[in-house]
Amino acid sequence: MVATPLHLPTSAVLLLFFLEMELLCLVSPNPSIPAPLLHSLPAMVLPLYHFTPNSSSRTSSSSNPRRFLGRSESLSRPNARMSLHDDLLRNGYYTTRLWIGTPPQKFALIVDTGSTVTYVPCSSCKQCGRHQDPKFDPEASNTYQAVKCNIDCNCDNQRVNCIYERQYAEMSSSSGVLGEDLISFGNQSELPPQRAVFGCENFETGDLYSQPADGIMGLGRGDLSVVDQLVDKSVISDSFSLCYGGMDIGGGAMVLGGFSAPSDMVFTHSNPVRSPYYNIDLKEMHVAGKRLPLNPNVFDGKHGTVLDSGTTYAYLPEAAFLAFKDAIMKELNSLEQIRGPDPNYNDICFSTAGSDVSHPSDTFPAVDMVFGNGQKLTLSPENYLFRHSKVPGAYCLGIFQNGKDPTTLLGGIVVRNTLVTYDREHSKIGFWKTNCSELWERLNESVSPQPMPPASDQKNSTTEGMPTLAPNGAPPYALPGEQKIGKITFYMSLNISYTDLKPHITELAEFIAQELEVNTSQVHLLKFTTSGNDSLVRWAIFPAGSTDSISNTTAVDIISKLSEHHLKFPVMFGTYELLGWNVEPKVKRSWWQRSYLVILSMLGILVIALAVVGLWFMWKRRQQTVNPYKPVNVAVPEQELQPL
Known part of the structure; x- marks a missing residue:
């Protein structure tokens, strides 16, 4: 032995x-x-x-x-x-x-x-x-x-x-x-x-x-x-x-x-x-x-x-x-x-x-x-x-x-x-x-000196028993030229239990933001489910700051990193599988949808102003109707002092 x-x-x-x-x-x-x-x-x-x-x-x-x-x-x-x-x-x-x-x-x-x-x-x-x-x-x-x-x-x-x-x-x-x-x-x-x-x-x-x-x-x-x-x-x-x-x-x-x-x-x-x-x-x-x-x-x-x-x-x-x-x-x-x-x-x-x-x-x-x-x-x-x-x-x-x-x-x-x-x-x-x-892409490059196939042939893929990575059936990188993108969503399965992952979900969001080169505030957790020792998480990437859409260049970069599995996490998060991603266009909104926040703010200010004015009138009315106290330094035989 x-x-x-x-x-x-x-x-x-x-x-x-x-x-x-x-x-x-x-x-x-x-x-x-x-x-x-x-x-x-x-x-x-x-x-x-x-x-x-x-x-x-x-x-x-x-x-x-x-x-x-x-x-x-x-x-x-x-x-x-x-x-x-x-x-x-x-x-x-x-x-x-x-x-x-x-x-x-x-x-x-x-x-x-x-x-x-x-x-x-x-x-x-x-x-x-x-x-x-x-x-x-x-x-x-x-x-x-x-x-x-x-x-x-x-x-x-x-x-x-x-x-x-x-x-x-x-x-x-x-x-x-x-x-x-x-x-x-x-x-x-x-x-x-x-x-x-x-x-x-x-x-x-x-x-x-x-x-x-x-x-x-x-x-x-x-x-x-x-x-x-x-x-x-x-x-x-x-x-x-x-x-x-x-x-x-x-x-x-x-x-x-x-x-x-x-x-x-x-x-x-x-x-x-x-x-x-x-x-x-x-x-x-x-x-x-x-x-x-x-x-x-x-x-x-x-x-x-x-x-x-x-x-x-x-x-x-x-x-x-x-x-x-x-x-x-x-x-x-x-x-x-x-x-x-x-x-x-x-x-x-x-x-x-x-x-x-x-x-x-x-x-x-x-x-x-x-x-x-x-x-x-x-x-x-x-x-x-x-x-x-x-x-x-x-x-x-x-x-x-x-x-x-x-x-x-x-x-x-x-x-x-x-x-x-x-x-x-x-x-x-x-x-x-x-x-x-x-590995698969590197192997293809090493043994096939011919030009790479079209993206539609290369990237439309399925994971083991899972939905395709391009759910809409389109090639992952083929985004309409001037489309306004409202958010990008994707599902991620991790080999880590709910109990182990939950305390670190904020850290995971920060790592995702770092790997996708976006602000942490843009990464939102949409859904978190678990099955045995695996966790399924749905994420969304929203526009940055005051902008209302994600540029096509940024979106393509994000999608490329997701679909090619370029996200690298510390081993504490186990291993992950990308199960699907989707690009949602910016929704065209009516005048009311675009302005409702401003209108609600103005209504709120008006309500507060009316409430202040109403309280002031009530206070004045009370001051005029309530009997004044007698001074405590006035001697009034056999009369109890008015309370202060």
């Missing part, structure tokens, strides 16, 4: 490395090796993290999804284009949405390249936590079938159904029965629903019980992996890709299947034989252009260099970590070193007080990972740093020592804003630095 890392900051993780136990039905890839023997192979210990819930930064999709995915004509198989939600450090992992059954039942699943089974809570489960979606009800699906006990699987005590079991090092566990049903990937995907085997949970413990995410989507190598099942059916090519959002954004994208890789994508060999986990051929690391004085074999110990989407941070063997830390400290000797956010750990953190940290790359050095083929992947500061949660402008190293274990483990932090393609067919993994919130 791989040793547990010495340190995991509490800002992102509540669990330690997990052990995926191969205790469920597996068919041996080599008929000469019995299936039970496969279960006895050494297992890799990988981290599993806690979730607390989209900017999903969902990008505008095309009416022709395969164009944005850059699929070459030679790739005859479709692919599934899916969005990722949540944030790496705030939530600990990313989730995607799967629909299971007929009619479909929706689930939020952790994307995990270290797991080989996909499972969701079953309606029959009496030991399952409260997750963000209802449990799967097999009886409500007219396409569900239980996987009956056979020689290729582990069976329940009655030897009726196949079962699966997962046990984790931090004492979490998941177990249940195996079922088969239609799995759908959302209407952004060109891949139609497919029948697949998945786990229907009847028991879960530990953090698996307490996390809001419904379950796990297994992307690893194995017969029960979603990827393997789709490949075996020949519906997708043997490849998938993940793209994690940046430091302040979250969200991202996923593709099941292949597409034409960008010409400048960096590839490295991945050996499927040496380990059941996805590994890369890492040979060197450079800090600020200087090679670390390490033997290349340091990255080849035990399981080699493993890439795992379920891990938050990165963990290096002792020698590699000490060399990396010393090089970073040398480059940052001008910065003040401060304590980390959790006193229980000795985080290596730096204060940038007095420095301009709007662009961390101006302060922190670049780190290069050099592969065996000589190609290199350059890491930006966001790929090895995380923000200090208690000191503004401070950052901490997100790369730690992996105890005494010689395995190099690279988690999601290393590939933020990086498209990672797991090309299993050709035993290689590719990396392409990009803005994951704009």
Whole structure:
């Protein structure tokens, strides 16, 4: 087993490395090796993290999804284009949405390249936590079938159904029965629903019980992996890709299947034989252009260099970590070193007080990972740093020592804003630095040098199961030349509960104003509803100050930022989806509608004046009719003084 890392900051993780136990039905890839023997192979210990819930930064999709995915004509198989939600450090992992059954039942699943089974809570489960979606009800699906006990699987005590079991090092566990049903990937995907085997949970413990995410989507190598099942059916090519959002954004994208890789994508060999986990051929690391004085074999110990989407941070063997830390400290000797956010750990953190940290790359050095083929992947500061949660402008190293274990483990932090393609067919993994919130457009630009298509083709899009982004059916940027715009409204869905969002709704309005470059007074909350851990907010942008309309130039700029998902919010607001926007023209008003405020004001002044005059006459009349008091200094025998 791989040793547990010495340190995991509490800002992102509540669990330690997990052990995926191969205790469920597996068919041996080599008929000469019995299936039970496969279960006895050494297992890799990988981290599993806690979730607390989209900017999903969902990008505008095309009416022709395969164009944005850059699929070459030679790739005859479709692919599934899916969005990722949540944030790496705030939530600990990313989730995607799967629909299971007929009619479909929706689930939020952790994307995990270290797991080989996909499972969701079953309606029959009496030991399952409260997750963000209802449990799967097999009886409500007219396409569900239980996987009956056979020689290729582990069976329940009655030897009726196949079962699966997962046990984790931090004492979490998941177990249940195996079922088969239609799995759908959302209407952004060109891949139609497919029948697949998945786990229907009847028991879960530990953090698996307490996390809001419904379950796990297994992307690893194995017969029960979603990827393997789709490949075996020949519906997708043997490849998938993940793209994690940046430091302040979250969200991202996923593709099941292949597409034409960008010409400048960096590839490295991945050996499927040496380990059941996805590994890369890492040979060197450079800090600020200087090679670390390490033997290349340091990255080849035990399981080699493993890439795992379920891990938050990165963990290096002792020698590699000490060399990396010393090089970073040398480059940052001008910065003040401060304590980390959790006193229980000795985080290596730096204060940038007095420095301009709007662009961390101006302060922190670049780190290069050099592969065996000589190609290199350059890491930006966001790929090895995380923000200090208690000191503004401070950052901490997100790369730690992996105890005494010689395995190099690279988690999601290393590939933020990086498209990672797991090309299993050709035993290689590719990396392409990009803005994951704009992945589809960037992919289109990188593989299609032809002129961009008309806006109507590019921007009329739908989100997964949601209305179009241009509700009126018009191209988003085609506004009539001289139209007077009264307001712009839009719906926004956020992965944050009503309770968590309500106290910060004013802050969110301020961030929206900042991102749209309008005054805060122009941003108005129209409606606020909630469903489970999601909140739906309707906003309106009104004209500024004394003006009665929004100029076309300003409106187009606002609409562009909305429809292209350029709004960037702090991770405290979760991730967001733009569900629709609308431009409402300035309403032509009658003379009375334009002047009623002035008329009402004049009437009010007249009423007040008449009231003052009336009170004055009443006071004078009272003064004339009331008997005057007698002076108190006049002596009147046997007469009581008049009251003053």
